Amino acid sequence: MGYRELLVALVRKELKVRYKNSVLGFVWSLVNPAVTIGVFYVIFSVVFKNPIPKFVLYLMSGVLVWNMFQNGVSAAVSSIIANAPLVKKVWFPREILPLAAVGAAFVDFLLQSSVLVVAFVALRWRVGWGYLPLIPLALVVALVFTSALAIWLAAVNVRYRDMQHFLGIALMVWFWGTPIVYAFEQVAHRLHAHGLSWLPLLNPYTIICLCFERALYNRRTYRSGFDAAHHPIYSPILPGHGYLWYLGVLGIVAALSALMLVGAARVFRKLEGDFAEEL
């Protein structure tokens, strides 16, 4: 823990270096997700009709915390290689490097969250106040999960550079496998018919996104039509379970993430002795 200051210094450096010599500076870290959200909105709300009301807000609820994960591990995977001169010449705990990449992604997430807050306030959206405590919990779990993968990927990538290429593809598949641009229940319902409704829950990031969506987006159903008697028919968006279910599944992911972190740290320890030679 004595290296907390070093972590802070490296995160600061990461952010400073990224936008040095650019006019807009950190504004770029807002532009990127804003455009992503805009594109998805146009495609999934205008081009393809999407039944989810206020789709933009649904999208924002999940995509920011996903971005944190994606940007964190993408930067972390090459963090040891990118800092080769340092690794070869100075001793310091090397796991700080992937962690700093995650830290920078976390800071970006916090900045982007301000846009989310503005959007939710502007549209006078009623968030699930009771469920808001899920957010910090899910955020911590997301950080542990991201850090575990970041540390493991960074270490393995030193010897097998295939990792960084593989990761880009894996993240793309993973993104579409996580209910961010579509609703969890839209998929789970169909799988239910085959008795596979548990399948999407195997993806830890699904659970993290669900917690965010449950607390922020806060609509479990939408009106999908009317029956013969002109009564509205409701279709589910998010799992209809209560607080305990969310806490339970998040708890499982938390335990899993903690185990992964321990495992990743062990792999890292084992490989780090060879970093200076293999760079």
Added chain:
Amino acid sequence: MAAAIEIEGVSKRFRLYHEKFTSLKERILAGGKVPYEDFWALRDIDLRIEAGTSVGLLGHNGSGKSTLLKCIAGILRPTTGEIRSQGRMAALLELGAGFQPDLSGRENVYLNASILGMKRAEIDRRFDEIVDFAGEQVTRMIDNQVKFYSSGMYVRLGFAVAINVDPEILLVDEVLAVGDEAFQRKCLDKVSAFQREGRTIVVVTHAPDLVRQICTRAAALDHGVLVEVGDPNDVIRTFRERLMTGVNSAADVHDPSLVRSELSPLWHRVRISGVEVVYPDPRRETVRAREPLSFRIGYEVRPDGTGEAVGDLVAGVAIYGPMGQLVYGTNSHLLEQELEALSGTGSITFSFPELPLLDGAYRLTVGLHTLGGLQYDHWEQQVLFDVEAPGRDIGVVRLDTRITIEAGLRLGDRGPVFHRGEQGTTRDHTDGGRAP
């Protein structure tokens, strides 16, 4: 005394993979086995470095000295054996490693210092000291991006940060030779201050003079094997005599052909058979100031079968003072004296019409080598001679000194003037003299 660093049975193996087997296809064809060669950079090193000592690790290129330092620093992990160290360690392996060109000097100081293990509050406290140490130029540009720094400013700032980390153990790899002379002196001053404060210093170098200057102990490495540990003068003698020439070194045991061909294929093609000190008066074995002195170097050309005389030969001598400092060195090439093709036996004489040396016992180093630097033979400080020059002046040479006194103070019309003020010594550039 407590040990600052304990090295026990440390070996380091590098795997050298054959380049052409890096593609996946070839790997599969090779059945997943990539051929490699093992290269042992260090073999079974045992070394105990006491707290508060300054140790020089000497070795030629590829001797493993830098690998050992990196193992001590924790950058490389030994294949076998163990290294224990006690106390905060700072390694100066490369100055300014990890400087971010796009960040300002100030930001880089903070970043680099925290990488070296300093707390933010500590850096705040020492910031001015660090920038000050780096020099005036750097101070002026501290808020500019480092990419606009000259390479000199870059390493000065790097050194300033590293040295101010306040380590208990300082590891230095060849980096003391940075910057201009004034900065080098500053670095050495800082190193001496560290020594006085009882910190431990490990210096890796192939410059024996640096070891003699700052180390209390030395260790010589040769092809990954620790050959000798002890008093710097003894170790340097071993290093110069045996390792640089590749004869009798431990490496010979492993692969004699390699050492000789790499270091001196010509070793003992010409031998120094003896050195005679020709004193001005044979009845007393001392030389007085202003008296002549000669050294006769006996040589012996070994027949190599072809019967050819040795044409490419340079003879050199170097005089070392009582404290082991180099006083003077020269050779026949520098003196523009072509040595004729030598064969058989004979002698080469170096004569000094007068020796302006002060009282003491001096040592002579004698070497025979090719113009390109391949050694035939080398005697490191084996020849002693005494200078008798009574007097109470100090140093190694006696310079002609005269004193005159003038009334009225008017400095500056004959050369540059130095002033001492609050900010230290300043030099007046306006009058005469060359620019600094």
